[in-house]
Amino acid sequence: MTLLQLLLGVPLALLGVLALPVVITLVQELITKRKYRHIPGPKPRPISGNLGEFLTSPGGLLGCLEGWIKRYGDLITFRLGSRQFVLVADPDAARNVMVRLPNHAQMSNPNMHLTKWDLRSMDVWGLLMARDDYWRGLRAAWQPAFSPTSLRGYQALMDREAVALAGRLRRQAAAAAAAEAGGANKEAAVGEMEVLSEMSRVTLAVVGTAAYGVDFNSPEYGGSGGSASSGSLGATLSLAASLEAFKSGRRPSLVSACNDFFRTMSPSARSSWSWAVALPCLLPAIRHVAALAPDPVLALHIQSRRVLRQVSTKLITAWRDSHTSTSSAAPAAATANGSSSSSNNNDGGSSSSTSTTGVAPGSFLGLMLAARDRSRKEGGSSSTSTSSGGGSSKDTASLTDSQIEAQVQTFLLAGFETTANALTFAVYLLASHPEAAARLRAEVDAHLPPLLPPTPQQQQQQQQQQQQPEDGNGGDGQQRSSELLTLEILDKLVYTEAVLNEALRLFPPAHATTRETDKDMTIQGYHIPAGTTLWLPIAHLHVRDSVWPEPQAFRPERFLPPDAPGAAPHLAPRHAHAHLPFGSGPRMCIGWRFAMQEAKMVLSRLVQAVDFELAPGQATPLDCVAGLTLAPRHGVWVRLRPRGAVAAAVEA
Numbered sequence: 001m002t003l004l005q006l007l008l009g010v011p012l013a014l015l016g017v018l019a020l021p022v023v024i025t026l027v028q029e030l031i032t033k034r035k036y037r038h039i040p041g042p043k044p045r046p047i048s049g050n051l052g053e054f055l056t057s058p059g060g061l062l063g064c065l066e067g068w069i070k071r072y073g074d075l076i077t078f079r080l081g082s083r084q085f086v087l088v089a090d091p092d093a094a095r096n097v098m099v100r101l102p103n104h105a106q107m108s109n110p111n112m113h114l115t116k117w118d119l120r121s122m123d124v125w126g127l128l129m130a131r132d133d134y135w136r137g138l139r140a141a142w143q144p145a146f147s148p149t150s151l152r153g154y155q156a157l158m159d160r161e162a163v164a165l166a167g168r169l170r171r172q173a174a175a176a177a178a179a180e181a182g183g184a185n186k187e188a189a190v191g192e193m194e195v196l197s198e199m200s201r202v203t204l205a206v207v208g209t210a211a212y213g214v215d216f217n218s219p220e221y222g223g224s225g226g227s228a229s230s231g232s233l234g235a236t237l238s239l240a241a242s243l244e245a246f247k248s249g250r251r252p253s254l255v256s257a258c259n260d261f262f263r264t265m266s267p268s269a270r271s272s273w274s275w276a277v278a279l280p281c282l283l284p285a286i287r288h289v290a291a292l293a294p295d296p297v298l299a300l301h302i303q304s305r306r307v308l309r310q311v312s313t314k315l316i317t318a319w320r321d322s323h324t325s326t327s328s329a330a331p332a333a334a335t336a337n338g339s340s341s342s343s344n345n346n347d348g349g350s351s352s353s354t355s356t357t358g359v360a361p362g363s364f365l366g367l368m369l370a371a372r373d374r375s376r377k378e379g380g381s382s383s384t385s386t387s388s389g390g391g392s393s394k395d396t397a398s399l400t401d402s403q404i405e406a407q408v409q410t411f412l413l414a415g416f417e418t419t420a421n422a423l424t425f426a427v428y429l430l431a432s433h434p435e436a437a438a439r440l441r442a443e444v445d446a447h448l449p450p451l452l453p454p455t456p457q458q459q460q461q462q463q464q465q466q467q468q469p470e471d472g473n474g475g476d477g478q479q480r481s482s483e484l485l486t487l488e489i490l491d492k493l494v495y496t497e498a499v500l501n502e503a504l505r506l507f508p509p510a511h512a513t514t515r516e517t518d519k520d521m522t523i524q525g526y527h528i529p530a531g532t533t534l535w536l537p538i539a540h541l542h543v544r545d546s547v548w549p550e551p552q553a554f555r556p557e558r559f560l561p562p563d564a565p566g567a568a569p570h571l572a573p574r575h576a577h578a579h580l581p582f583g584s585g586p587r588m589c590i591g592w593r594f595a596m597q598e599a600k601m602v603l604s605r606l607v608q609a610v611d612f613e614l615a616p617g618q619a620t621p622l623d624c625v626a627g628l629t630l631a632p633r634h635g636v637w638v639r640l641r642p643r644g645a646v647a648a649a650v651e652a
């Protein structure tokens with residue numbers, strides 16, 4: 001071979017190697033196109049599909065989908081990179097598939113695909129993404145954590161965190177009012193609150209303590225240790241702020257990792273390696289190269305997953321260490337008043353048991369470890385493989401540490417941001433609808449126990465609990481029973497619930513869910529092949545004018561029971577299952593009662609403590625970003641005012 005041949009041959013060979021994946025991908029696209037060509041939808045480009053429109057649409061992801069629905073109808077197909085979707089926007093059809101199909105589709109996000117397997121156990125083994133028999137076994141194992149008895153067990157914990165928030169905000173509002181009376185600048189920042197960061201602190205503390213007996217609000221996990229926030233978390237709510245903090249070498253904490261995880265999963269968080277996802281046959285190789293030279297977006301994503309994993313491993317180890325001496329891996333059964341006993345609760349998987357037994361706050365890990373022990377005793381496999389996707393009942397019988405860790409991460413991530421966002425949207429809507437806020441205040445004042453400052457004895461007990469968080473957080477219902485916001489009281493807060501339901505309709509934190517077809521099926525007259533990813537656009541289903549009268553208006557009255565004063569049946573949905581903030585069917589959110597209980601407690605305590613209005617400069621309508629969840633892009637700022645009677649009582 002001559003030198004010239006060599007000089008020409010090498011680049012040509014290289015070009016051939018690089019061109020091959022493109023050719024394979026284009027052929028695959030042609031095959032897919034044939035399969036879905038009978039379904040209307042926007043025309044895809046080679047390789048990227050409809051990703052360009054998705055990313056550049058002025059209305060963001062939701063605006064883009066809305067445009068397509070208007071243009072092409074209620075059943076649409078589109079392609080994002082190599083992934084084909086079928087969107088079902090008809091309410092009947094959407095609910096039908098939610099109820100009929102048992103599997104979520106595997107999530108698809110470039111940064112996720114570019115992360116190596118060892119940090120991604122949650123994506124396959126966590127409850128959210130689990131499939132078939134493995135999912136069924138897991139779901140049964142999770143269930144006792146959300147039984148009526150468990151929910152009652154969490155009430156003291158939730159109220160404690162809600163009261164702590166109310167106290168912090170009340171002090172902040174009182175200080176601002178005093179400064180204003182003293183002639184200080186009216187715009188003094190001390191009277192303003194960034195709602196999402198405050199709500200995130202509360203929901204993280206509740207989820208952490210309810211599940212693992214750990215206070216994620218403590219400085220150990222990156223919280224502020226209970227001091228009033230000046231929007232510190234709010235400052236990192238945008239991807240740009242997260243990246244800035246990352247580049248400045250900020251030490252990652254659990255709190256920041258949770259936020260970074262969500263921010264880097266949004267469609268706009270594009271790594272310079274994202275193009276590789278459009279060429280699936282190149283992906284395994286590119287993943288290795290990208291890990292060696294990640295750009296800041298990918299590096300931030302990987303770092304957030306690493307922190308989440310480290311914390312999960314730490315939690316499992318700590319839980320084991322503190323429980324090996326007592327009842328091995330068995331979760332503590334919770335009694336009706338929220339106290340815990342050390343008796344075994346080995347009935348986690350049986351649906352008959354879940355209505356009567358529960359688990360004490362802090363014992364979710366125990367529940368998972370016990371599920372494994374139980375399955376092993378029943379003769380399940382002891383395989384420890386975690387390298388493949390999917391699952392079977394054999395896998396359930398042998399939950400590995402990696403699989404248990406995946407549940408820890410799933411509980412944290414699924415339970416934290418969704419509830420914080422829901423509360424933030426509710427506060428935003430109340431702050432911009434004074435008449436609804438006044439009605440809510442009247443209901444709260446009529447039913448809630450007084451918001452009293454903690455006695456010195458209670459303060460001491462709380463401090464002790466913070467030092468020993470695993471010893472019965474939430475079991476303090478007895479010491480404060482005279483003022484505890486109980487479930488019986490919560491039941492009376494029908495308007496509070498209606499406000500939350502309406503906020504969840506207008507701003508559903510989980511703006512979409514998915515299902516995968518397990519066999520060929522027909523939806524709205526169209527043939528849908530087996531293995532199709534169905535996109536169920538909850539946010540769009542919630543504002544259809546064929547279903548919702550005055551769909552864009554905030555009208556909590558539509559959710560009031562028909563016999564409640566002010567009920568507005570004419571504003572109720574015209575469709576029986578049109579309200580789907582928690583999904584529907586077998587994959588419906590397992591934590592929905594937990595979330596509603598927590599949201600009602602936090603919102604009502606907040607309204608009891610302070611008045612609020614939108615801060616000057618807060619943009620309306622709210623600018624939202626739809627990534628993994630729907631979130632306010634720049635948080636929500638409100639100005640706090642102390643409530644006369646309450647403030648006086650608390651200040652005394």
Ligand code: HEM
Nearest residue numbers: 128414415418419422510513582583584587588589591595
């Ligand atoms: C306002 C708060 C919340 C909202 C809006 C929400 C919404 C959702 C939605 C829409 C789904 C998918 C349902 C479907 O596909 O049909 C889901 C699933 C799930 N949620 Fe929630 N959720 C919230 C709070 C929570 C909490 C507090 C937890 C746990 C502590 C939780 C844990 C889960 C889990 C584990 C799944 C997967 C269930 C499965 O696949 O079997 N969620 N959630």
